[in-house]
Amino acid sequence: YDDRDGVIWMDGEMVNWRDAKVHILTHAMHYASSVFEGERAYNGNIFKSREHSERLIASADALDMPLPYSIDQIEAAKDEALRASGLQDAYVRAVVWRGSGEDMGVASAKNPVRMAVAVWGWGAYYGEAKMQGAKLDIAEYKRPSPETIPVHAKAAGLYMICTISKHKAEAKGCSDALFMDYRGYVAEATGANIFFVKDGEVHTPLPDCFLNGITRQTVVQMLKDKGITVHERHILPEEMTDFEQCWLTGTAAEVTPVGQIGDYTFEVGDITREIAEDYEKLVRS
Numbered sequence: 512y513d514d515r516d517g518v519i520w521m522d523g524e525m526v527n528w529r530d531a532k533v534h535i536l537t538h539a540m541h542y543a544s545s546v547f548e549g550e551r552a553y554n555g556n557i558f559k560s561r562e563h564s565e566r567l568i569a570s571a572d573a574l575d576m577p578l579p580y581s582i583d584q585i586e587a588a589k590d591e592a593l594r595a596s597g598l599q600d601a602y603v604r605a606v607v608w609r610g611s612g613e614d615m616g617v618a619s620a621k622n623p624v625r626m627a628v629a630v631w632g633w634g635a636y637y638g639e640a641k642m643q644g645a646k647l648d649i650a651e652y653k654r655p656s657p658e659t660i661p662v663h664a665k666a667a668g669l670y671m672i673c674t675i676s677k678h679k680a681e682a683k684g685c686s687d688a689l690f691m692d693y694r695g696y697v698a699e700a701t702g703a704n705i706f707f708v709k710d711g712e713v714h715t716p717l718p719d720c721f722l723n724g725i726t727r728q729t730v731v732q733m734l735k736d737k738g739i740t741v742h743e744r745h746i747l748p749e750e751m752t753d754f755e756q757c758w759l760t761g762t763a764a765e766v767t768p769v770g771q772i773g774d775y776t777f778e779v780g781d782i783t784r785e786i787a788e789d790y791e792k793l794v795r796s
């Protein structure tokens with residue numbers, strides 16, 4: 512991704528794509544002092560842009576990295592990066608990190624907090640699996656307790672087990688991995704939230720130890736507006752035997768049907784298809 516034409520918004524300036532570099536002694540590289548956002552633009556507009564900016568600020572605050580930009584400056588930076596890309600439909604990656612500076616130890620309060628926004632084209636996250644139903648592995652690692660780490664921050668450190676688990680899943684021919692949480696309840700995939708359908712009602716894990724995705728919140732509201740009952744609750748993995756349909760939600764994943772998780776199988780049913788179509792209409796409206 513580093514060797515291409517284009518520009519990246521970096522600390523208030525547009526920098527040539529190939530020159531958007533950081534030093535090897537960047538604090539974030541050593542201690543995971545980094546938070547980010549994944550956003551999508553449709554028809555030239557970033558969907559739920561302000562919500563993403565708010566979450567970016569909250570994530571940075573959770574890591575004690577007060578951002579040197581206001582929400583309006585963040586919005587303007589994303590907008591500038593999107594316009595400069597020339598793309599109408601695009602993925603927008605904002606990242607905030609602790610840079611290099613006076614400290615190279617764990618404590619780094621004097622090192623600058625930096626920010627960049629890169630924009631590129633990104634099609635269906637699960638590629639061909641998208642409408643046929645993705646196949647998921649069950650991850651060996653568990654989503655950690657809120658007493659262990661700031662679980663609601665979209666922080667790079669929380670993705671270490673995501674990368675390991677997704678690599679394992681892909682090696683087995685799966686598209687992604689599903690995490691249980693530290694108590695054994697169904698949690699989320701490596702970059703997406705999960706929903707199930709049974710007897711015309713929807714069940715989705717309570718986001719009490721992982722990201723309450725912006726897409727998740729949008730889809731919950733869409734379901735309620737359609738008069739469909741949504742149960743946000745703790746879900747045991749064994750319950751997957753009785754669930755008929757399943758899908759993932761996320762900015763990158765959008766609404767992706769799931770056909771199999773470990774030995775549990777699901778059909779790409781009516782509610783799944785309807786929600787996927789409605790979501791596509793909503794983001795472009």
Ligand code: PMP
Pocket residue numbers: 549699700701702703704721722723724725726727760761762763
């Ligand atoms: N969980 C994780 C771990 C994620 O990375 C994402 C993607 N940001 C989500 C859930 C879904 O969040 P959103 O709908 O806000 O993109």
